[in-house]
Amino acid sequence: MTMDIIGNAVFILPVITTLFLLIILLYIYNEHQLHGKKYHPVGGTVLSMLINYKRLHHYMSDLSAKYKTYRLLSPFRNEVYTSDPANVEYILKTNFENYGKGAYLYNTNKELLGDGIFAVDGDKWREQRKVSSSQFSMKVLRDFSTIIFKKYAIKLGNILSEAASSKQKMDINELIMKATMDSVFKVGFGIDLENMSGTSEEGIAFSSAFDNANESIMRRHVDSTWKIKKFLNVGSESELKRSIKLIDDFVYKLIQMKSKQMHDSTDDISLKKEDILSRFMQTNDRDTKYLRDIVLNFLLAGKDTIAITMTWFIYMLCKHPDVQDKVAKEIKEATYVNEQDDITNVADFASCVTEDALQKLNYLHATLTETMRLYPAVPMDPKICYSDDVLPDGYNVKKGDMVTYMPYAMGRMKYLWGEDANEFKPERWLDHSGVFHPENPFKFTVFQAGPRICLGRDFAYRFLKIFSSILLGCFVFKLSDENKVASYKTTINLSIDGPLHVFVSFRSGLAKS
Numbered sequence: 001m002t003m004d005i006i007g008n009a010v011f012i013l014p015v016i017t018t019l020f021l022l023i024i025l026l027y028i029y030n031e032h033q034l035h036g037k038k039y040h041p042v043g044g045t046v047l048s049m050l051i052n053y054k055r056l057h058h059y060m061s062d063l064s065a066k067y068k069t070y071r072l073l074s075p076f077r078n079e080v081y082t083s084d085p086a087n088v089e090y091i092l093k094t095n096f097e098n099y100g101k102g103a104y105l106y107n108t109n110k111e112l113l114g115d116g117i118f119a120v121d122g123d124k125w126r127e128q129r130k131v132s133s134s135q136f137s138m139k140v141l142r143d144f145s146t147i148i149f150k151k152y153a154i155k156l157g158n159i160l161s162e163a164a165s166s167k168q169k170m171d172i173n174e175l176i177m178k179a180t181m182d183s184v185f186k187v188g189f190g191i192d193l194e195n196m197s198g199t200s201e202e203g204i205a206f207s208s209a210f211d212n213a214n215e216s217i218m219r220r221h222v223d224s225t226w227k228i229k230k231f232l233n234v235g236s237e238s239e240l241k242r243s244i245k246l247i248d249d250f251v252y253k254l255i256q257m258k259s260k261q262m263h264d265s266t267d268d269i270s271l272k273k274e275d276i277l278s279r280f281m282q283t284n285d286r287d288t289k290y291l292r293d294i295v296l297n298f299l300l301a302g303k304d305t306i307a308i309t310m311t312w313f314i315y316m317l318c319k320h321p322d323v324q325d326k327v328a329k330e331i332k333e334a335t336y337v338n339e340q341d342d343i344t345n346v347a348d349f350a351s352c353v354t355e356d357a358l359q360k361l362n363y364l365h366a367t368l369t370e371t372m373r374l375y376p377a378v379p380m381d382p383k384i385c386y387s388d389d390v391l392p393d394g395y396n397v398k399k400g401d402m403v404t405y406m407p408y409a410m411g412r413m414k415y416l417w418g419e420d421a422n423e424f425k426p427e428r429w430l431d432h433s434g435v436f437h438p439e440n441p442f443k444f445t446v447f448q449a450g451p452r453i454c455l456g457r458d459f460a461y462r463f464l465k466i467f468s469s470i471l472l473g474c475f476v477f478k479l480s481d482e483n484k485v486a487s488y489k490t491t492i493n494l495s496i497d498g499p500l501h502v503f504v505s506f507r508s509g510l511a512k513s
Contacts, residue, residue: 098389111240112217152182153350153470157470172314180302181195301454318479331364479500
């Protein structure tokens with residue numbers, strides 16, 4: 001009871017602190033104006049973010065429509081938010097060295113991400129980037145991941161087959177999260193987590209702790225009192241501490257087990273190095289903290305972003321059944337499957353999803369990309385300014401300012417995408433011949449751009465296209481409540497909030513046994 005009272009009292013502090021320091025910040029702002037410097041217009045304060053926390057990205061998008069770039073006043077630093085592609089290109093490429101994670105973002109994320117590639121700058125980042133780049137370009141990893149993705153897509157398909165036969169509604173959000181966690185964990189660690197089957201209590205507990213830690217870390221970005229809560233061990237910080245302990249215990253145990261397997265094995269050496277953990281252990285098998293950070297960063301980047309995109313994709317296809325039919329038609333044509341073929345189950349259909357077939361799926365690629373434009377898995381990406389600077393729009397930023405570009409807001413800006421910016425329209429990504437054409441990466445920022453462009457982009461598309469091909473080749477998806485409007489949960493990533501219940505039925509040509 002005492003801890004609850006303390007926790008509630010601590011929640012009041014952001015309001016008091018913000019209001020008190022707002023006067024000082026406005027004074028500083030006016031002083032800078034007198035010295036002839038020009039700063040971006042003020043859109044609000046971090047208190048506004050807390051008030052709008054559950055609809056945070058709507059709120060930020062509304063501000064972006066009014067100001068391409070704006071500031072939110074904070075007790076500790078100016079926070080600059082931009083949806084201007086020129087500014088984005090400047091911070092991600094042109095003046096890349098002046099914008100990075102910095103001490104603030106490192107300290108905010110370090111319990112979960114440690115010294116992983118998404119948390120560090122400088123030499124640590126360059127070293128991991130170099131090693132990761134070589135690993136992701138390896139054919140052995142691509143081939144291994146393809147086998148794993150098909151395996152778990154079939155497992156998910158078999159679950160959906162049972163639901164289709166019994167006309168039972170399913171929470172596709174939960175199923176996709178479990179299937180993706182199992183898939184990405186297998187590629188990352190070479191070990192079955194068994195989330196879908198539910199046979200591993202440890203695996204289920206790890207997955208839950210991982211999701212809870214993600215949410216607690218996001219809370220820190222808008223809660224200026226998190227360090228006090230951490231010191232007092234109350235509220236979300238107490239939950240984060242418990243989650244991180246469970247995560248670390250589980251991961252270190254797996255690293256030790258993998259190390260023993262690799263050193264004791266007498267099999268051909270190439271067979272031991274398909275998963276990411278094993279491949280990184282070739283270069284550093286003693287520093288378990290290094291390995292822990294590498295793989296958890298990969299897991300965060302892979303599992304959440306892919307699963308979130310896949311879930312929003314299914315949701316959008318349910319809302320646009322004409323698009324769903326067009327995607328399914330393309331898949332059938334690319335795999336040369338028709339109603340006369342002897343396709344009796346999901347595994348039979350999966351065997352037709354070849355490398356050649358995946359290359360032909362332009363409309364599917366466009367539909368996945370359009371989903372990411374409107375529902376980017378990472379809705380905001382902050383950087384810290386290392387020295388005073390002037391952005392291309394002519395406004396100043398100061399050393400220590402947090403400069404954030406916003407894929408969610410950018411995907412909805414009419415000045416970038418036209419009057420139909422809020423419409424789900426895969427055709428915008430296709431040329432007159434129906435071939436997919438990419439956009440400027442500083443306009444479509446889902447995979448970052450410049451030196452930090454996402455190494456896993458092709459990996460993500462491979463997963464999404466394999467799963468989509470197998471599932472949509474076999475099933476028709478329909479929301480159990482066709483009037484449902486899905487909302488997001490405010491975390492680091494843009495997860496759908498709560499269950500997404502669907503009915504699935506067999507697509508024509510698949511046996512209904």
